[in-house]
Amino acid sequence: MTAVMPTGVETARDLVGPALAAAVERLTPDVRKVAAYHLGLAGPEGAPPGTLAAADGRARGNGRARGNGRAAAGGRAGADGRAGADGRTGPDGRAGPDGRAGADGRAGPDGRAGADGRASGRRGRAPGAGKALRPALTLLSARAANAAPDRGVPAAVAVELVHNFSLLHDDIMDGDTERRHRPTAWTVYGTGAAILAGDAMLALAQDILLEDAAPSGVWAARALSAAVQRLIAGQGADLAFEQRDDVALPECLAMAGDKTAALMSCACSIGSIHVGGAPGLAMGLAAFGAHAGLAFQLTDDLLGIWGAPEVTGKPVRSDLRARKKSLPVVAALSAGTPEARELAALLAREEALSEDDLARAAGLVEAAGGKGWTEAEAATQLAAAHQCLADTDMPADVRAEFAGIAEFITARQW
Numbered sequence: 087m088t089a090v091m092p093t094g095v096e097t098a099r100d101l102v103g104p105a106l107a108a109a110v111e112r113l114t115p116d117v118r119k120v121a122a123y124h125l126g127l128a129g130p131e132g133a134p135p136g137t138l139a140a141a142d143g144r145a146r147g148n149g150r151a152r153g154n155g156r157a158a159a160g161g162r163a164g165a166d167g168r169a170g171a172d173g174r175t176g177p178d179g180r181a182g183p184d185g186r187a188g189a190d191g192r193a194g195p196d197g198r199a200g201a202d203g204r205a206s207g208r209r210g211r212a213p214g215a216g217k218a219l220r221p222a223l224t225l226l227s228a229r230a231a232n233a234a235p236d237r238g239v240p241a242a243v244a245v246e247l248v249h250n251f252s253l254l255h256d257d258i259m260d261g262d263t264e265r266r267h268r269p270t271a272w273t274v275y276g277t278g279a280a281i282l283a284g285d286a287m288l289a290l291a292q293d294i295l296l297e298d299a300a301p302s303g304v305w306a307a308r309a310l311s312a313a314v315q316r317l318i319a320g321q322g323a324d325l326a327f328e329q330r331d332d333v334a335l336p337e338c339l340a341m342a343g344d345k346t347a348a349l350m351s352c353a354c355s356i357g358s359i360h361v362g363g364a365p366g367l368a369m370g371l372a373a374f375g376a377h378a379g380l381a382f383q384l385t386d387d388l389l390g391i392w393g394a395p396e397v398t399g400k401p402v403r404s405d406l407r408a409r410k411k412s413l414p415v416v417a418a419l420s421a422g423t424p425e426a427r428e429l430a431a432l433l434a435r436e437e438a439l440s441e442d443d444l445a446r447a448a449g450l451v452e453a454a455g456g457k458g459w460t461e462a463e464a465a466t467q468l469a470a471a472h473q474c475l476a477d478t479d480m481p482a483d484v485r486a487e488f489a490g491i492a493e494f495i496t497a498r499q500w
Contacts, residue, residue, distance in 0.1 A: 091217075092490045098222035101235060102242045109243050109294060113286050120283035124254055124271040133274045219495060220245045220353040226487055227354055227371055230480040231363030238357035240294050241306055245353045247291040248310060252317055252349070254284035259325060260408065264401075288314070298360070306360040313352035320345025327411040331434070338416040339380070346386070347379025354378070354488070370478030374488065377471035382495045384464035387412040388457065391448050403444040406451075409433050413463070418456030425454040468496050 110121050122128035221242035228238025256262070257270040258277055264270060272280035295307040323341040327333045354375030355368045390405030390412055405412045415433075419426050429450040432443060439447065451457060471492050475485050 090494070092222070092487065092494050094226065094487045095218055095222040095491065095494075097235075098225050098242065099218035101225065102218065102221040102239055102246065105239050105243050106246055109247065109290060112290065113283075116279070117283050117286045120271050120275045120279050121250075121287055123274065124265075124280075124283065125250060126266065130269075130274045218246070219491065220249055220350065222491060223350070223353040223375065223488070224357040226484055226491075227357030227359075227363075228361050229357075230367060230371060230478075230484045230488075231358040231361050232481070233357075233361040233363075237361050240298065241356045241360040242353075244291040244294045244306075244310055245349070245356060247287040247294075248314055248317075249349060251284040251288040251291070252321070254280050254287070256321065259321070295360070300362070302360055302362045306356050309352055309356050309359055313348045316344040316348035320348070324411075328409070330411075331430070333411045333416050333419075335413075335416050335420050338411060338413055342380060342383040342387075342413060343376065346383040347376050350379030350382060351375035367478060367480065370474055370480075371488075374471050374474035374478070374492075377467045377474060378492045378495065381464045381467035381471060381492065384413055384460050384467065385496050387414050388460055388464075391415075391451060392457070403448055406433075406444050406447045407439060409439075414451050414456035414460040416456075417459040418451040418454035421454040421456070423454050425450045429454060464496050468492060 106125065107122075107127050110118055110125065110127060113121055119128065119131070123130050123133075224242035224245050225235045225238040228241070229235055253265065254271055257265060258272045258280055262270055263273050270280075271283065275283075291310060292307050295303050295310060297303070298306070320341050320343070323337070324345055327338070327341065351372045352375070355372040358364075358368045358371055387405065390410065391403055391414060393402070395402055401407065405415070415429075419430055429447060432439070432447050432450065435443075472489060475488055478485075
């Protein structure tokens with residue numbers, strides 16, 4: 087299924103984007119260039135010599151390497167276990183024949199590659215820019231409290247900085263070599279630099295909120311800090327699951343609630359908090375965001391197995407390749423059927439899974455009921471999110487836009 091990007095998301099990107107870029111300028115130069123690259127605000131200039139070509143080769147090698155040293159499927163592992171087989175480089179060590187990187191590695195007219203280093207995709211958006219879902223939700227949250235959208239911009243920037251702090255670190259922990267259709271920051275600048283850039287964005291997010299002298303600024307900062315604590319707990323659980331063969335479905339749902347839904351819940355309520363909205367409004371919006379966030383993660387897990395690379399920005403069946411304990415996989419493994427047992431044996435193999443193995447694993451997940459359960463649970467969470475909106479007092483147009491974004495995030499193509 088497909089969905090059209092809600093207008094409010096594009097509007098949020100245009101309103102929050104300049105403020106986000108201005109915030110990144112406050113970082114120290116070495117950290118700023120990594121953060122700007124990750125956010126899609128700049129190309130990879132300043133990267134250590136030779137890393138861009140290597141990073142592009144890894145990202146386009148039709149797979150990714152994990153911390154367990156397994157080679158990415160579809161390509162032979164290099165000395166570091168990361169290189170894929172089809173990464174190409176041009177005469178200058180940067181540009182590939184498919185035009186992903188331009189003469190200086192920056193974005194051009196097609197939203198991917200160009201010669202002058204400036205991003206020029208839709209509305210001048212950089213190729214690595216994200217969807218701006220969380221900023222859009224934060225601006226709507228401010229509007230729900232009858233404030234002008236621009237009053238929600240500082241909180242929206244803070245949420246987006248925290249989201250991208252988590253992505254920078256997540257890419258390192260998962261060994262992901264491609265995000266938003268280009269090499270991940272750690273493959274370009276190194277692990278240490280990417281970790282520091284994430285740390286800097288997290289600290290900057292709190293600074294932005296605490297610059298508001300009103301008590302609501304402190305409350306917003308505390309709400310964001312609480313979401314970050316849950317996000318970290320969820321990421322820790324996700325990593326721990328990789329070492330276990332006995333992950334139960336309730337555990338997996340709780341992990342998704344922490345890792346993904348907590349920040350979505352914060353995004354939906356922090357705008358209201360920051361502009362001094364009523365506590366009841368913030369609580370209703372937080373509940374909406376918690377359910378919408380779970381629906382988002384359930385959909386994301388479907389995309390991680392059955393999503394098209396042009397939609398996900400990652401290789402097909404990437405979560406199975408990485409043997410992630412995603413919700414469809416855990417639901418399938420918990421089914422107690424012959425297909426579940428075959429899936430468990432397949433995923434327990436020491437050697438890297440071939441493309442045939444991955445296709446078989448995807449079929450087993452579906453046959454064991456993992457796909458069907460995940461689709462049904464996403465629908466349940468979406469219905470609960472809509473009920474929270476109905477139960478919370480806010481302007482009708484704002485409620486409709488919240489509902490539209492919830493529908494969008496659960497109707498992404500797979």
